Amino acid sequence: MAPHSEEANVSNRDHESITSNKNDLFVVNSPNVTYSDEEIRSKYTYRTTLVDQTREGMLVATPKETKYEFKVNRKIPRTGMMLVGLGGNNGTTVTAGIIANRRGLTWETREGPRSANYYGSLVMASTIKLGIDIKTSKDVNIPIQKILPMVHPNDLVIGGWDISSMNLAQAMDRASVLEPSLKSAVREEMAKMVPLPSIYYPDFIAANQEDRADNCLEGSKACNEHVEQIRKDIRDFKFKHSLDKIIVQWTANTERFAEIISGVNDTAQNLLKAIENGHQEVSPSTVFAVASILEGVPFINGSPQNTFVPGVIQLAEKHKAYIGGDDFKSGQTKMKSALVDFLINAGIKLTSIASYNHLGNNDGKNLSSQRQFRSKEISKSNVVDDMVEANNILYKENEHPDHTVVIKYMPAVGDNKRALDEYYAEIFLGGHQTISIFNVCEDSLLASPLIIDLVLIAELMTRIQWKAITNDGISTEEFQNFHSVLSILSYMLKAPMTPPGKPVVNALAKQRSALLNEKVQLSIKSFYKQEIQLEQQIPSRTLATKAGDGFTEVELVNSLDPLSRRWDPDREYQKLAICHINTGPKHVSFMGRIVNMKSYFGTSTEQPKASGWHQMIIKDDTGAIFVKLYFATTPFPLQLGLLLTLWTAFVSETLPGNMQEQQQQQLLVRTNTINVNMFPGRVASDHILIHHKTSSSLMMNLCRRPLEYQVTRELSKLVPLDSYLKNGHDVNGIKILVVVKNIGPSRKVKRKDGSGKENEVADVGLMDNTAECCITLWNDIISSAHTWRPNDTVLFITNPGYRSPQSTASHSRGGLQILQHTMIEVDPNVKNAHWLRQWAKRRARQEAMIWEPTEDDWRFETSLCGTIRKFFTLAELDNWTRSDWNKSFTGYVNVIIRSMNICRLHLRSKLMAGQCCGNLLYSNSCVSECATCGKSTSLLPNASIVGQLLDETGCIDGNSLLWSPKAWENLFGRPPEAIAAWSTGDCDLFEQRLCFLRVHLHVGWREAHVSLYK
Incomplete structure (x- = not known):
């Protein structure tokens, strides 16, 4: 029986059943996991080893443990899958497969009847060990799909784009992948599905695909209109089918590699600008990726081209959107990554790998073009690199096996791809071993389950969040999402992406382990791993409790981390403004912002169990109050200006007389000065809620009005x-x-x-x-x-x-x-x-020394080619700016460079300049680290490099101008970052070369954009 075929009769399940948030296969009995109707929370200890090398060459291994808490949203969303290349072999095959499984179809073949299944899917047709049967001591295995609440493929709503206007029934016939009897069974439903118009840039796709392109948006290069149309298509599809989430996946033809060009696709800002300007090195897949990111939906690239240029990755990180790629790993490469890993781990030295393929589907036709084949060759050739680098006994530094990939187009074989691999290895005492593998596989039938797996896992990752917890088991962080680059998807991909700076793993066994153990299981492993006990998570003396002390472990954790406990008081608290709070025993709550604070560490006679306390002044719009907030182990994450809500059962008047009088005078609160002592977690009636971030304008503006402030008159004692x-x-x-x-x-x-x-x-x-x-x-x-x-x-x-x-x-x-x-x-x-x-x-704008791009830069750039291009003398330029400083204009000046300061600034390590945290940064490199926040800041040439500029009417200092990166590049004939690599000799050469040179400068004056209404 095919997996889940017993569910074939529920093809018309309503929305409530699709979004069911229960997992009825197993339940976990562990203190490290808590269930609710909305989410699952678990704690997990990740163990690794850090290795350092001494001067003598000794390796020192240091074990390291990091504790995490994970949160999984149990509600399964109604999910749509939008494929780019919906009418292709993969698109039609995966659509027909889901329809067949949803309807529980059986069809006749020459070998007998066949039933719909999800064979080849890691999620749907693979199992994982849950534990040991308590009675038989045998392993208990469960489907991977049942580990966490996951979308079922039968519930996916399918749509997408294609450059061909054929409906999916016609495209299915053209693909020639499925059995005729199966095609007949799904034809009626497939015929109703017609792809949306896609984008077609002939320079990126093989010329032999042009005859298919009859369903394309207008335009043959990237533009904002294409991005916005794709975003609209996503929104319309989501609304039409009442979807909660959408996953976009590229299943279309392989593109040629795009060149990585500085100023075009190297940063998110440059990429968006390149799309707006219609740059020819922006590929269709990159346009789809950008549209998906801006729309906030995950995008997965199933082809080998470099869709994710640096600008796309940076854009995804900025918008916290998920991306994954590249190139489906369905047949030959999957076997290669498993076999090479096995041989090298067995101590056998591979010296050459020869891979030959021929296939007759449209993918093979497209790859017969050399530029498109190069993309495939790159993704296939890098698959053994990490396995080779891991064994420094067999391979010296920079030594690799010879690796050749050949792909030929043979129309006669259709979708039945032939793959021949020959592995030649060196063994004991100079001997050799040759392994030859001949693999015949139906390409689209192997790729389709991977498409499904990628969608299911990507959707799951949108519902998992994590945060680190300290050794005391207390977290001061908020839950956060995983990195935008989903390296977890590497098991299904030939050239897996990883976050910047992280190593690529190609070994198949390691990829599966990473997927199931280090990612998916990471959020659930503590559900059934009993070795992770609370004492290990919080190795504090406060947890060294004796048996029979009457406290549960949950109560202990709540006392140490009061911010994490669920506040459900058993009595009513009166919500008051601070000016209405009176002394004495009364359950009150109030809200205010921190306007003064200081932390003290050590024991207190009032609260001997506390490790310290925060002395704060909390203020709302009516008054202020002193609050002494004790903490058990870790200080609360407090900052000036932070909005708090506090609950307490007693307000005191316990300050010494002289301090009480001073407090009464200074805070202007009321006639009787009040004070609150709180110990959340230890005192059951005390609690604190920290409002870290909020998108509500009402919450953002709460408690921001100074005391005694009235709009109609000035504040008393407010002085310059x-x-x-x-x-x-x-x-x-x-x-x-x-x-x-x-x-x-x-x-x-x-x-x-x-x-x-x-x-x-x-x-x-x-x-x-x-x-x-x-x-x-x-x-x-x-x-x-x-x-x-x-x-x-x-x-x-x-x-x-x-x-x-x-x-x-x-x-x-x-x-x-x-x-x-x-x-x-x-x-x-x-x-x-x-x-x-x-x-x-x-x-800041008037005194700026560093170029900072703004939203109206496009007007300055486009004026280069405008119909009005005014030439100014320096005297005329001065008159224009003085006549109306609030008016913007652009033009040209023709000046002579009288002096340069390149050598002087290079010797003072001030050749490049930037700004961060309001401080100027100088260096002789193109990147500098801010001493305040620690962030790396990109630097541009120091404006003081250019000395005096003059013409027949006047002069101006070069540092009085803001030089754009493009201006520096035109002046020096190379990108700004290349200037940072100059030696002293280079600086002297360019300084002599540029002095007394006459240049045209495209200049502009930007209005202030400031409304003075004091």
Whole structure:
């Protein structure tokens, strides 16, 4: 009986049954897994070994354990599969196969009756060991499809595109893959399916395919219209069939390899621009990939071409969309990856591999073109590389077996591909071994189950999320998706993609292990692996409980990680604004943002079980309150400006008299000062909810209004920064409104208490339209600054501490610091804050030294070929900008380069420049790491390279201009990144060559885009 043939009578299952979220095959009895109607959660310890080499050549192996928590959404979505090449051999075969299985068909052949099945599918026709039978001690195996809630192929809704207008019944006849009796059984349903118009770029497909192209969108090269039409097709298909998810898969013909060109397809931005400009090196498959990514649906490439150029991968990472590829691994290559792995692991040295194929289907016809064959040759030839590199006994560095691939088009054999492999190996004492394999396979019938597997697994990955947990079993992270590049799909693909920097694995056994053990099982292995105990996950003294202490393991975990526990109080809490909270025992909840915080580590007499506490000021729009928040093991992930909801059963008035009086004056809360002590997890009535991120505009604007603020009048004691630095720091209750200018790197400072311990300190530059200064942040508050954006984040500071002037010029007027009663409100919702943010952006644009692409760059670029091209002298250019600075224009100037500073900047390691976190970065390389955030930033040539430019009417410094990457490339005759590789001699040569050279510059002036409404 074919797998799942017993379900053939449910072809008309309704939507509710399709999206069933129950798995009735097995249930797991383990403390590491929890079930709910919506999701499955599990904890898993991943063990690996890190290897380092000493100077003496000794390898040091260090075991490493990483603990993860996984979350699987149990609801099975209604899923659509859209194939590019729906009318091809693979598209028609997989469609007919799903229809036959859905209807439970049986048909006659020369060998007798045959029934529909999913043989060849890893998911549908393979099993995995669940465990040992408790009675017989035999292995218990279950279908892979039953491990987790997965879409059944019978429930897939099929559609797609093709360059041929044939309906699927006609295309099925043309393919000549299926038995006539089976075709007759599915013909009526197949005839109703007609592919959507596809895109056809003749330069990428073999010329012998042109006669099929009668169902194409207008245009023979990439354009935005093609991208938008594909996106519309996806949306329409999803709406028409009431789908929850769609997976797009390329099953069409092999394309030629696309050239990777700097400025065209090397980055996401360049790729989108290349599509807009109709660049000839953007392939049809890349256009489909870009459309799928922008639409947020997974895209899988089943052909060998390089669809996923660097710009596509970067775009997928940016939009957090899934991609996978390349080239279905159905026949010869699958056997090769298994046999080569076996021989090399057996210590047999392969010295040559000769692979010959001939086939007669349309794939073979397309591959008879040399450029398309080259794509296939590359994907087939790299399949043994990682296996060879793994054995440094048999193969020296850079030594590989000779590997030849030949593919011929023989129409007579049709879809029955012939594959002949000869393996020639060296064995003991100079002997040799030859292995020859002759394989006859029906190509499309082997590829179709892989198409199904790719869709099922890709869909499953969209429902699995993970997060790391500490050795104490506590996580401070949010659940996140896997990397955009789905390397988990490598078992089904010849040239598997991996995330950038990760090794490629081609050995078939390792790929299956990675799929079932390291990915799919990774999220469920702890369901039935009993060796992963809670004590191993949380090796803390707090878990060393005695038998019979009355606490369950779940209760212990909840006490250590209160953020993860489900808050379901057994009594009602009154939700109040802070100004309405009174002291005494009462169950209240309130919401507010953190405006001051400091963390302390150590024991407390009030809570001896705590490892430390956070001292915070929480503020809403009506008042502020002191909160002392204890933690059991790990501090809470708190930052200034973070929105919290707190539940407590007691509000106290326990501060000393002098501090209470100071708090009452400084916070302007109310006549009786209040204080809250909380220990979530230990105290059952206490709980905290951290609102990390929200897409709701209402939540984003909550608790952002300063105290006593009214739209119709100015805030009292709000002074400019200049006035504060002169004499305002002595005034009680003073307020300043500033914008973040830059965020400095953190540094270590030894404590003055003689303990030898160090504090972490960082300076953040602040400014308004009157002055600039720095505010000093210490220890845990520094992480707050990493979320601030220079020239965009506004801070409203009440009662800042004043730091006396230092000897350095940057601190000549003094600076700010955070005291116990200081309140810092991040991005307050006041009119002055909006004005200040706009002012900062305009100033940053006026003082910019680094080219930053903007949304209106296309107007500047297209003006190169415009009908109006005005020539300016430098004097005229000055007059135009001064007459109306808020007007944009472009034109040309003809100038002489009077001086260059290439050598001087090269010697000072400032040849290239960039900006990150508001700080300028300099280096002699094209990439530099930001000392503040640690991110790698691409650099462009320093604008100061160009000295003085002059014409007959005036002069201008080169660093007064923002030079685009294209301008640098035209000036030096090479890409900007090549400049970073120059030696001192190269710099001197180019400096002498460019001095006193007359050049035309295409220049532009961009309007401010700032509304001043102060």
